[in-house]
Amino acid sequence: MKVQYRVGGMACGFCVGTIEKxxxxxxxxxxxxxxxxxxxxxxxxxxxxxxPVRFERTLGALGYAVRSLDRxxxxxxxxxxxxxxxxxxxxAAGLALASLGAMTxxxxxxxPPAGVAALYWLMPLLALATVFGPGWRILEMxxxxxxxxxxxxxxxxxxxxxxxxxxxxxxxxxxAFPVPDFFAVSIFVTTYHLLSAYVGALxxxxxxxxxxxxxxxxxxxxxxxREDGEERTVALEEVCAGDRVRVRPGExxxxxxEVLEGGSTVDESLVTxxxxxxxxxxxxxxxxxxxxQLGTLxxxxxxxxxESFLSRVARQVEEARAMKxxxxxxxxxxxxxxxxxxxxxAAGAFxxxxxxxxxxxxxxxxxxxxxxxxxxxxxxxxxxxGMATPLAMIRGGGMAAERGILMxxxxxxxxxxxxxxxxxxxxxxxxxxRPRVVEVTPLGRCTREEALRLxxxxxxxxEHPLARAIAEAASEAGLAVPQAEAxxxxxxxxxxxxxxxxxxxxxxxxxxxxxxxxxxxxxxxLERMQGAAQTTVAVAVEGELAAVIGIADPVxxxxxxxxxxxxxxxxxxxxxxxxxxxxxAAVARSLGIDDVRAEVLPHEKAEAVRALQHxxxxxxxxxxxxxxxxxxxxxxxxxxxxxxxxxxxxxxDIVLVGERLEAVAEAxxxxxxxxxxxxxxxxxxxxxxGVGVPLAAxxxxxxxxxxxxxAASVTAVLANSFGGxxxxxxxxxxxxxxxxxxxxxxxxxxxxTIREALIGLEGVxxxxxxxxxxxxxxxxxxxxxxxxxxxRAIRARGYEVA
Numbered sequence: 015m016k017v018q019y020r021v022g023g024m025a026c027g028f029c030v031g032t033i034e035k036x037x038x039x040x041x042x043x044x045x046x047x048x049x050x051x052x053x054x055x056x057x058x059x060x061x062x063x064x065x066p067v068r069f070e071r072t073l074g075a076l077g078y079a080v081r082s083l084d085r086x087x088x089x090x091x092x093x094x095x096x097x098x099x100x101x102x103x104x105x106a107a108g109l110a111l112a113s114l115g116a117m118t119x120x121x122x123x124x125x126p127p128a129g130v131a132a133l134y135w136l137m138p139l140l141a142l143a144t145v146f147g148p149g150w151r152i153l154e155m156x157x158x159x160x161x162x163x164x165x166x167x168x169x170x171x172x173x174x175x176x177x178x179x180x181x182x183x184x185x186x187x188x189x190a191f192p193v194p195d196f197f198a199v200s201i202f203v204t205t206y207h208l209l210s211a212y213v214g215a216l217x218x219x220x221x222x223x224x225x226x227x228x229x230x231x232x233x234x235x236x237x238x239x240r241e242d243g244e245e246r247t248v249a250l251e252e253v254c255a256g257d258r259v260r261v262r263p264g265e266x267x268x269x270x271x272e273v274l275e276g277g278s279t280v281d282e283s284l285v286t287x288x289x290x291x292x293x294x295x296x297x298x299x300x301x302x303x304x305x306x307q308l309g310t311l312x313x314x315x316x317x318x319x320x321e322s323f324l325s326r327v328a329r330q331v332e333e334a335r336a337m338k339x340x341x342x343x344x345x346x347x348x349x350x351x352x353x354x355x356x357x358x359x360a361a362g363a364f365x366x367x368x369x370x371x372x373x374x375x376x377x378x379x380x381x382x383x384x385x386x387x388x389x390x391x392x393x394x395x396x397x398x399x400g401m402a403t404p405l406a407m408i409r410g411g412g413m414a415a416e417r418g419i420l421m422x423x424x425x426x427x428x429x430x431x432x433x434x435x436x437x438x439x440x441x442x443x444x445x446x447x448r449p450r451v452v453e454v455t456p457l458g459r460c461t462r463e464e465a466l467r468l469x470x471x472x473x474x475x476x477e478h479p480l481a482r483a484i485a486e487a488a489s490e491a492g493l494a495v496p497q498a499e500a501x502x503x504x505x506x507x508x509x510x511x512x513x514x515x516x517x518x519x520x521x522x523x524x525x526x527x528x529x530x531x532x533x534x535x536x537x538x539x540l541e542r543m544q545g546a547a548q549t550t551v552a553v554a555v556e557g558e559l560a561a562v563i564g565i566a567d568p569v570x571x572x573x574x575x576x577x578x579x580x581x582x583x584x585x586x587x588x589x590x591x592x593x594x595x596x597x598x599a600a601v602a603r604s605l606g607i608d609d610v611r612a613e614v615l616p617h618e619k620a621e622a623v624r625a626l627q628h629x630x631x632x633x634x635x636x637x638x639x640x641x642x643x644x645x646x647x648x649x650x651x652x653x654x655x656x657x658x659x660x661x662x663x664x665x666x667d668i669v670l671v672g673e674r675l676e677a678v679a680e681a682x683x684x685x686x687x688x689x690x691x692x693x694x695x696x697x698x699x700x701x702x703x704g705v706g707v708p709l710a711a712x713x714x715x716x717x718x719x720x721x722x723x724x725a726a727s728v729t730a731v732l733a734n735s736f737g738g739x740x741x742x743x744x745x746x747x748x749x750x751x752x753x754x755x756x757x758x759x760x761x762x763x764x765x766x767t768i769r770e771a772l773i774g775l776e777g778v779x780x781x782x783x784x785x786x787x788x789x790x791x792x793x794x795x796x797x798x799x800x801x802x803x804x805x806r807a808i809r810a811r812g813y814e815v816a
């Protein structure tokens with residue numbers, strides 16, 4: 015069996031190791047998977063030998079909070095935990111500033127004798143208040159780890175802090191121990207540790223809204239048709255399997271079910287990622303959260319609550335998040351050796367100055383032994399070591415942001431250098447995600463322009479993506495499109511209208527001609543178009559075939575170059591799509607992708623990524639849709655296209671602000687450079703700690719010099735992190751971001767409509783929206799387009815901008 019926990023209080027890779035070791039030693043536990051980035055733990059266990067209640071007690075004993083499984087409540091608990099860390103830090107920082115001020119006056123000899131005497135009694139009060147006040151939580155966590163035989167950052171902190179207290183109190187007995195200096199060390203190392211904990215919480219308690227947004231796609235209510243024929247609006251939670259639900263045009267379908275009556279086209283892009291709606295009629299299945307477009311449907315609910323599609327995808331996202339391979343960053347590998355080494359030096363110093371001195375000089379030096387041991391523990395606190403990775407990540411994040419690459423998870427930097435496969439979604443990622451007319455084959459006496467003009471007129475009143483593609487092609491060609499009359503849409507087949515006194519039918523070839531035999535003359539052209547991943551639309555005038563139009567989702571302009579750069583770097587591209595195999599193969603051939611996996615459902619995408627990860631291969635996933643969310647979460651590094659859905663963005667580690675696929679290769683290059691910078695920082699940090707610890711063991715380091723060395727090491731790491739550049743500016747381009755409020759947004763369909771209007775504009779590099787907040791965010795190049803043009807494009811779609 016499996017049990018999943020939301021765990022609060024994790025700060026670094028050592029917390030992951032602590033939890034995995036502690037839970038893994040319990041009876042019946044088979045495997046433990048801990049995600050630091052998302053603060054979750056998944057425990058696989060034998061129910062005959064293990065029990066979840068024992069797992070929870072162990073987590074609590076280690077000092078970690080076990081949060082509620084209720085998503086909203088868990089988010090509140092996370093915010094409360096962040097507040098506690100902030101309050102503890104504020105209290106400790108106040109004490110640290112007070113002690114720093116007093117110590118500075120003493121060092122500058124500005125304190126009168128009475129002030130110095132008072133300082134000897136003030137410093138222990140400040141130190142005790144810090145260590146046993148805001149530092150009490152860390153002390154509890156250190157003790158819980160130590161008694162389980164686990165060494166981590168909390169244990170080393172407490173050794174240093176308690177050593178400072180011990181040295182300070184020994185100073186009242188022996189003047190060799192400087193009282194204020196030792197107490198100051200306890201205050202400063204505890205405050206720094208609280209700062210690290212708060213920053214870590216601030217980054218990781220950013221509760222992901224992906225799951226909440228997934229579930230929010232389903233409407234809150236449903237129209238249920240009762241046995242007496244009365245239609246009642248009820249809360250979605252009250253709908254039961256077997257209930258009949260009516261769905262009107264433009265509404266989101268509230269439940270998974272089967273169509274009993276009616277016909278319509280349904281936008282199921284949340285499932286397949288494909289923008290072209292699917293025709294639905296009696297007996298067909300529909301999925302909750304998809305958008306009903308034209309007709310009214312009567313649906314019998316088949317799966318509700320936790321069994322619905324959206325709930326199942328939410329569970330898959332959460333499970334993928336917990337099953338995601340753990341990342342042990344370089345500094346954690348170093349600290350695995352460093353912690354025991356510091357403790358060994360402290361013990362060795364004590365033995366050397368007691369037994370060693372007695373053996374060599376005939377006299378043990380216990381005071382010198384204690385001083386040296388305490389100095390080692392103080393000097394050994396890895397301040398600069400702890401900052402080596404975060405500072406390199408901050409620098410790398412800044413360089414990435416200049417290129418429109420937002421790093422949402424710091425661990426991505428450590429993984430990108432090892433990525434050997436990049437999995438791409440097709441629609442909206444490798445392709446534009448918007449159908450366009452790519453070919454018009456006129457027949458008989460009809461010209462290309464005439465066929466396009468008549469088709470655009472007949473489709474002018476339709477909101478179907480293929481109809482919009484035809485209308486846009488006519489507009490781009492500068493054609494004067496006449497007004498149509500007697501428009502009639504036939505769901506899933508096409509449309510018929512009177513144009514300039516003639517009947518024009520546009521749609522599936524069999525529908526437009528009304529006679530399959532008439533298509534034999536163009537059968538070869540139809541097969542060629544379909545083999546090139548084009549959707550074929552026939553245009554018939556007065557029942558006579560006039561033209562065949564090929565519509566396709568074109569690949570992005572930089573897709574080929576981006577894939578070539580990845581291949582040159584030794585990284586294999588893989589296509590993973592919910593589209594049909596023929597279309598996927600055609601797009602893959604045009605891009606030079608050899609590994610293609612088509613007709614893949616959302617949960618199967620995560621499984622496919624997991625299969626690629628077998629053998630410890632690091633995998634990145636690039637996607638933009640709801641159906642990509644589980645795979646984005648499962649991948650070692652999830653990369654979301656910024657113009658994609660908010661759910662995909664929330665599931666990813668990296669967000670590309672625009673739609674440049676070359677940014678994927680750039681992100682990998684920056685990740686590798688950031689890793690190199692981390693290695694350099696560690697070398698600099700060790701030049702101080704590595705030299706300082708042996709000198710302290712030799713009794714040559716005063717506590718004041720230990721603090722100075724700590725400050726010098728941090729300064730060196732800072733200078734290295736922010737001096738020079740990680741990579742060149744070859745692809746850097748100035749960008750601006752515009753956030754607009756659009757009151758007319760009611761659902762995800764509105765967001766998609768506005769996004770489609772914007773991403774085709776010259777200079778617009780990305781667009782996304784939030785249906786709940788009724789906002790649209792646009793990334794654009796100011797030299798190519800301005801805010802007024804963006805507002806006009808939104809208004810042209812019928813939406814007012816506040």
